Amino acid sequence: MDATLAAAGAADDRGENATQGSIRLWDVGTGSSRGGISVQASxxxxxxFATSGNLLAAGTSxxxxxxxxxxxxxxxxxxxxPPAGARRLSFNSEGSLLAVGADTGSFVGLKVDGEGASTPMRKEDDSQASAAVFSPDGRFIAWGEGSAQVGLWGVEA
Known part of the structure; x- marks a missing residue:
C-alpha cells in the first residue's frame, strides 16, 4: 500500500456524555475524508501505521x-x-512488534504476527517518560526517562 492515507484517533459524540471511539481516515493528496472505522471503546x-502501510494499530481508552x-x-x-491505557504506539520495521506506552510511563511489547500474544518488555512507573521507539534495525527499543536519561533494551530475535 502506498502512503496515501492519514489517520487519527477520535471520540465521536453520542449525546448524554457518551462517546464512541473511531479511527478517522483522509486522503493525503486531496485532503478529502475516506470515512472512519468504529472501535469498541469510548x-x-x-x-x-506499520512500515508497509497495510496495517494500522489504534490504542483505545x-x-x-x-x-x-x-x-x-x-x-x-x-x-x-497496558492496564493504564494504550497512549503511544511504535512499530518495529517489520511490523511484527508494537511498543505500546501507557499513561503511567510504562510500556509493553506486543507481537502482531497474527497470534495475538502479549509479551511484556518493560513495566515501570515514570510519569515523565517518553514513548518507546524501535531502532531502525529493530534490535533495540529506546525509552526516554523522566531522569533525563535514555534507556536501551535489546529485543529478542
Whole structure:
C-alpha cells in the first residue's frame, strides 16, 4: 500500500456524555475524508501505521490495541495493552512488534504476527517518560526517562 492515507484517533459524540471511539481516515493528496472505522471503546487515542502501510494499530481508552487491515479496512484482532491505557504506539520495521506506552510511563511489547500474544518488555512507573521507539534495525527499543536519561533494551530475535 502506498502512503496515501492519514489517520487519527477520535471520540465521536453520542449525546448524554457518551462517546464512541473511531479511527478517522483522509486522503493525503486531496485532503478529502475516506470515512472512519468504529472501535469498541469510548476513545481512540494514538494510531500508527506499520512500515508497509497495510496495517494500522489504534490504542483505545479500554487499554486495548485494535489492529486494522488497511486493504480491506476491517479489524483483524484486538490485543491487550497496558492496564493504564494504550497512549503511544511504535512499530518495529517489520511490523511484527508494537511498543505500546501507557499513561503511567510504562510500556509493553506486543507481537502482531497474527497470534495475538502479549509479551511484556518493560513495566515501570515514570510519569515523565517518553514513548518507546524501535531502532531502525529493530534490535533495540529506546525509552526516554523522566531522569533525563535514555534507556536501551535489546529485543529478542
Amino acid at each position: 476513545h481512540v487515542w494514538p494510531v500508527a 479500554a487499554g486495548d490495541v485494535v489492529l486494522v487491515d488497511m486493504v480491506s479496512m476491517k479489524g483483524l484482532e484486538t490485543l491487550k495493552g
